[in-house]
Each structure stands twice: as structure tokens, then as C-alpha cells.
Amino acid sequence: MIRLGILFGGRSGEHEISLMSATSVIKAIDKEKFMLVLIGITKEGNWLLYDGPVEKIEDGGWQAIAEAALAENPEKYELIVLGSGGKSLKDRIDFAFPVLHGPYGEDGTIQGLFEMADIPYGGCGVLGSAAAMDKALAKEVFAKESLPICRHLKLHKEEALRDIDRTIHRVEKFLPYPIFVKPANMGSSVGINKVKNAEELKAAIIEAAKYDRRLVLEEGLDCREIETGILGNHNPVAAAVGEILPSEEFYSYKAKYFDGGQSKMCIPADISPEIAEEIKSIAIEAYQLLDCTGFARVDFFLERGTNKIYLNEINTIPGFTKFSMFPLLWAEAGVPYPALIERIIELGFERYEDRRG
Ligand SMILES: Nc1ncnc2c1ncn2[C@@H]1O[C@H](COP(=O)(O)OP(=O)(O)O)[C@@H](O)[C@H]1O
Ligand SMILES: [Mg+2]
Structure with missing residues (x-):
């Protein structure tokens, strides 16, 4: 059985969001196919093995439980991130799925660590992650290929x-x-x-x-916010296209996570088939330009009045709860949540083999 390492938490400002995404992933995974190894990363950057209740992840309670377990039984819970021997990451897991958002999770740094440790992992590699995370660099690359971006x-x-x-x-x-x-x-x-x-x-x-x-x-554009999901390594494909209807003047941190669900999603987006196709094709081109692999969500602005399309950004580890846009876009396209996770794992193994081949 594949020992699947799920990494959650992390050093970024999006620590809490990661706890929610990871909880959804952990609950959905087929435990007949995968043996889960949960690894929580504290805000300070400590890595802790966790085998307590899943319910304790979202409220942060996992950390005290994991720290107590380690203190009590270091033999069993010690985790050596880079190294060899029975306690090393490489020896504890066969595949890493970083369900981490933002800096140190989504920006190529942890991906580099998996490369160093020779562990296959889900999502984009070092370059794709770093390039997509950097709004300044990504814009530079998109502009060079004449993809539509705003001033x-x-x-x-x-x-x-x-x-x-x-x-x-x-x-x-x-x-x-x-x-x-x-x-x-x-x-x-x-x-x-x-x-x-x-x-x-x-x-x-x-x-x-x-x-x-x-x-x-x-x-600042007067625009609608349109998103699509991409999956794939060599031949990436796009999911459905959806729209975000933010509860605030723009899709702020508060509107994203703390408005009691008042921001709405509309899937599929109420746009013409021509615009939807154009968005998917720009999304795939952008994904390939930044050397993305595995999966990503590509976000657009659709200007009101003119219907002009602007590419905004690529999120290489988008919100991943069952109710987040990315999984819902794939569900709409016929890939349900558990199958989506398995596809991401398959693509991660495929890229690992490619690099070795
Ligand atoms: N140029 C813009 N015109 C209009 N709205 C924008 C623009 N840039 C960002 N926004 C608003 O701000 C939100 C967050 O910006 P974004 O670039 O997507 O950053 P993040 O990486 O934090 O999601 C967007 O979802 C949108 O609501
Ligand atoms: Mg965004």
C-alpha cells in the first residue's frame, strides 16, 4: 500500500486555510488504497508526525497532541526531514501531498526539499511553483507571450x-x-x-x-472573476469554468474566508461558450508557460461591458476543501473529489518517473 504523506499547516499566513483543505483531503482519501501519514508543520516551521483525530486538525488542537506524542515516544514519532534511516521522511512516506498554501508550501521551497529527499510529490515542481507564486515574474512571462494581462x-x-x-x-x-x-x-x-x-x-x-x-x-478593473482548473503534465486539460461572486468590494481575505459563506460561486459561469473556450485555452497556455505540472487553478478577470478577458494569476495549490472552487470545477467536469486526489497522485508519480528516465 502506498504510504501517502499529507502535509498541512505550514509557515505561511494561510496556515489555517491549509488546515481546512487538508481535513477535506484526509477525509476523502480511500484508506483501502492509501496508508495516510499525517505531517503537520507548525507556524514556526517544525514538522510533527500526527496520528490523532482528524477533527483536531482544523482547530489547531493537533499540535499539542503531536508534541505530547513526540515527547512520550520519540522512537515512534521522531521525524528527520532530510536524511536516511527509519525516521527520515524518505523512509516514512512513498509520496508527499503538500496541502499547504502560500509561502513555504506553494512557492517551490518545499518542492525543492522533496526533490532533495528524492520523494515523489503532488502538484507543480520547483520552477512552476516559484514562477506562479511570483506575481511580478509571472506577469513578465505572460506578457512576453502576449497573453492578455492588465496594465x-x-x-x-x-x-x-x-x-x-x-x-x-x-x-x-x-x-x-x-x-x-x-x-x-x-x-x-x-x-x-x-x-x-x-x-x-x-x-x-x-x-x-x-x-x-x-x-x-x-x-483596478471593473470585472467579474472567472476561474478554471487544470490537470496534467504533458497534455494538460481544463475543467469547467466558474465565477466567484465576492461578498465584499473585491475578493479580499475577509471575503474569502470569514464572511460566513456570503461569497458565492457560480459553476458553470454564466458566460458564452466562446468566452469559456477562450479562457480554457489561455489557462492551458499559461500553465505550460510557467512549467506547471500536476494541477493548478488559473484565475481571470472578465471586464464588465467589454467582456475583455484578462489573465490574473495561477494558484498552484488552490483551496482544496470539498467546497472549494477547484474541486467543484472538476466535479462539474466529471471528476469527483476522491478521483481528483488520486489523479494528482498519479501525475506526481508520472513526473517523478519522467525525471529519472
Ligand atoms: N487588477 C485588478 N482589478 C480588479 N480586481 C482585482 C485586481 N487585482 C486583484 N483584484 C481583486 O483582488 C483579489 C486578490 O487578488 P489576487 O491577485 O488574486 O491575489 P491573491 O494571490 O491573494 O489571490 C482578486 O480576487 C480580485 O477580487
Ligand atoms: Mg487570487
Whole structure:
């Protein structure tokens, strides 16, 4: 039986989201086919083996249970992340499924660790993960291939903050309000603000700079938010196309996770078949450009009035609860949740074999 390592938690601001996604994955996995090895990563970055109740993952209770188990029986629970011998990650699992969002989970760092440890894993590799995570770099690549993206500007933190008034002046010359200010490497709308004047712009730049050395500023579109899911290595295919109807002015962190379910999803999106096809084809092209493998969700903006399509970003480990957009898009396309997880595992093994071949 395949020993499937499910990694959850993590060092990112999206730790809690990961706990929810992982709980769904753990519950759905066919235990006849896979032996689960649960590995929780604390916010400080400690890796802990966990064999307590699944219900204790979402509320964070798992950590104390795992720490107590380790203290009581180090022989059984010790985990050596990189190394050999019975307690090493490589010897404890046959496949790693990082159900982690944001920095240190979705950005190529943990993928590099799996490569070093020679462990097959689910989702994108090092390059695809890192490239998709970095909004500034991804935009550069998309623009080179003439994929449709919105007007934007990149800023370096030090340079932007050195003379903030001059920075504001420069931004205003290039972009009309409203402007979106984002850290280049984050997720879940953390550190992102929509601003309508110079004063807000200044505050937003200072805030985004807390999260990253590089910032991306974009023209704010009046748009609908359209997403599709991709699966595959050599021949990626697209799922259905869905729409997010945020409960707030934009799809902020609060609207994503803390609005009591008021943000809605519409699957399939109420758009013409032509637009849906165009979105799928751009999504596949973008996925391949960034060297994505396994799976990813590709997000778009559809401008109101003009119906102009803009590619926004690729999420290489999108929200993965049973009720998240990515699994629902695949369910709509005929791939139910447990089968989706198994397909991701298959694709991970396939890529591992490819690299060795
Ligand atoms: N250029 C833009 N025009 C209009 N809305 C935007 C723009 N950029 C971001 N948004 C809004 O902010 C949300 C988060 O931005 P996004 O770039 O997707 O970051 P994250 O990686 O945190 O999801 C989007 O889902 C959308 O609601
Ligand atoms: Mg997004």
C-alpha cells in the first residue's frame, strides 16, 4: 500500500486555510488504497508526525497532541526531514501531498526539499511553483507571450519607500485609480489593497512592503472573476469554468474566508461558450508557460461591458476543501473529489518517473 504523506499547516499566513483543505483531503482519501501519514508543520516551521483525530486538525488542537506524542515516544514519532534511516521522511512516506498554501508550501521551497529527499510529490515542481507564486515574474512571462494581462507596474520595496512621495507621483503618472497594490509573493489577498487616492496608495504601499521586497501595482478593473482548473503534465486539460461572486468590494481575505459563506460561486459561469473556450485555452497556455505540472487553478478577470478577458494569476495549490472552487470545477467536469486526489497522485508519480528516465 502506498504510504501517502499529507502535509498541512505550514509557515505561511494561510496556515489555517491549509488546515481546512487538508481535513477535506484526509477525509476523502480511500484508506483501502492509501496508508495516510499525517505531517503537520507548525507556524514556526517544525514538522510533527500526527496520528490523532482528524477533527483536531482544523482547530489547531493537533499540535499539542503531536508534541505530547513526540515527547512520550520519540522512537515512534521522531521525524528527520532530510536524511536516511527509519525516521527520515524518505523512509516514512512513498509520496508527499503538500496541502499547504502560500509561502513555504506553494512557492517551490518545499518542492525543492522533496526533490532533495528524492520523494515523489503532488502538484507543480520547483520552477512552476516559484514562477506562479511570483506575481511580478509571472506577469513578465505572460506578457512576453502576449497573453492578455492588465496594465501594471513593479516596485522594489527599498526604492519605493526611499522617497514615497516621488513613488506615488510616478505611479499616478502610469496608472489611473482605482489601483490594486499587492506584495509579489503572497496569496489569499493578504497585504492586498484597492486604493482610490494618493493617501490610500501610500498606506497600501507601506502595508504591502511588510510582506515582500517586491510589489506589483495594477489598474483596478471593473470585472467579474472567472476561474478554471487544470490537470496534467504533458497534455494538460481544463475543467469547467466558474465565477466567484465576492461578498465584499473585491475578493479580499475577509471575503474569502470569514464572511460566513456570503461569497458565492457560480459553476458553470454564466458566460458564452466562446468566452469559456477562450479562457480554457489561455489557462492551458499559461500553465505550460510557467512549467506547471500536476494541477493548478488559473484565475481571470472578465471586464464588465467589454467582456475583455484578462489573465490574473495561477494558484498552484488552490483551496482544496470539498467546497472549494477547484474541486467543484472538476466535479462539474466529471471528476469527483476522491478521483481528483488520486489523479494528482498519479501525475506526481508520472513526473517523478519522467525525471529519472
Ligand atoms: N487588477 C485588478 N482589478 C480588479 N480586481 C482585482 C485586481 N487585482 C486583484 N483584484 C481583486 O483582488 C483579489 C486578490 O487578488 P489576487 O491577485 O488574486 O491575489 P491573491 O494571490 O491573494 O489571490 C482578486 O480576487 C480580485 O477580487
Ligand atoms: Mg487570487
